[in-house]
Amino acid sequence: MNLFSNTLIFHSEVEAQLVAEQVYNCRLEGNILSCPIKEQRAVDLAISLSDVALPIVEGASCLLPFPKHERECQDDDAPQVYVACLSAYNNGKLHGMWIDCTQDADEIQYDIEWMLSWSPCHNYEACEEWAIHDFQNWYGIHIDEYESIEKLAELAQILSEHGAAYAAYYEYDSSEASVEGFQEHYWGEYESEEDFVYDQLEQQGLIKNLEDMGIPSFYLNFEAIARDWFIDSYYSVEEGYKKVYIFSRF
Template sequence: MLTLTDTPRIYVACLAAYNNGFLHGAWIDADQDAEDIRKEVREMLKTSPAWKIGDICEEWAIHDYEGFEGIRLSEWEPFETVSALAQAIADHGPAFAAYYSTVTYGDRVADTVARFEEDYRGTYDSKKDFVMEMLDECGTLDAWEAAGMNLGYIDFEAIARDWFINDYFAEPAPNYQIYVFAYQ
């Protein structure tokens, strides 16, 4: 899971300051409600040096972000989307980000979070390891052994290839592992 330093954050800049040659903005924790993010942006805009030269400081842009695990944000990403993504990453870790980067359902992040929770099967060393664990959990390996089958003769790699054609897909995970998801 994420540590405190991995909390998704956005750097929001004052565009009036930027257009006048000043770098003024704030890093904001993104895993809070959208309205709380807006409040922090308003506070940042109030302290902009562009006010001192008579400019109006009400426009902003997201100029940087971190902790989103490869998910790309636009400069004007809605704070509702930023908040929902950050909260999903905080709740589910980088597996959610890998899923979101591959599969997005509808316009709402909440729809993708719901599907992720249904589709995510875990982190494994290989597709073969996933297949073996699933067969073991449902008792198939024990049944095969009880029937006198030598499991050493079963091509689990071939079974994995078949399963990952239509029923499952995998995304890279850290440490040479994979995240496994079901197709719905």
Template sequence: MSEEIRIYVADLAAYNAGHLHGVWINATLDIDDILAQVDAMLAASPTEDAEEYAIHDFEGFGDYHLGEYEGLQAAHEIACFIEEYPEFGGALLAHFNDLEQARKAAEEDYCGCHASLADYAQQLTEETTSIPQHLAPYIDYQAMARDMEYSGDVFTLETGFEQVHVFWNR
């Protein structure tokens, strides 16, 4: 993912007064830097006594959609996770809708990116089993992959053409 992971933080006092006033902020910055940019935006508000803000838009979060009432700290943690796992972070968060479960899956259950689940089934089989040459052509890796998925042993996230991220479902 080459897109910057950022949030648009809006001044609610200005918004309620009919003015669009806010700032796009890189959500992976240190939380203190994010808060400093929010404070600077509020200080430059076209309305007096601007104190409240809200995240009104976001970019670079992949398949994950920030909730309407997501706080800056949560948005920052989610952005950092997506930055850490750019190939599948947003999709994994969208799958679980929970940062801790997504982090556990990424750190403990990730089996890699493959062209298909059948390719992963073949790799796993060949790494763990000695297959006689004369039997190798008879192994149906498509069926094995289907069984792995139907049984709930694994789940996959397809992020592009022949980009299937495989995770154990523990």
């Protein structure tokens, strides 16, 4: 038997025979079938059409269906990336899986290496290069094709805790964004900048003082006050209808 070809051990001689009848250039010995690597697709198809139990594969795990369900991200809401094998991609094949980035960096790295080990190109070339071909649930933050694993893990864990508010802060100045900076500068979610002004004046007791003096709060020009505050001291990021995140500049 040629040890440099793909070797499949079926559960019975009958199953091995059913597959062998559909593939050229293969050698059958009992329940063991060996075939050239170039016949890989034909063997895959024959196994599927024959409806036989999956064989044990020596040195050719890629002939087995890729069991990505074992490690692929199952949380639809988690920040995640679709990592693809570049060896497969460059050979016209699609191979990759969605990876949960709320894991530690080491676990993300393991998932990537595990995915690469199942590449359909694994038998005839090194499958070590990968790239991010898609991403979702990052609250509008763009993920680069070659983003570092450490950054993915850190950013995903922060977003899981702080959500869209942190994403707004990050997008405003990603080079300086940090958890400490976010916690220091984030003032909360409001309907508008004017709503924020009213809330601050109310907390400071100024609204009540005016009302005690018989001056209704609607005499105050909250729009003008907000315009003044947001020139130097604050900035806002609009998230949607009547929804803005307020941050201090200093």
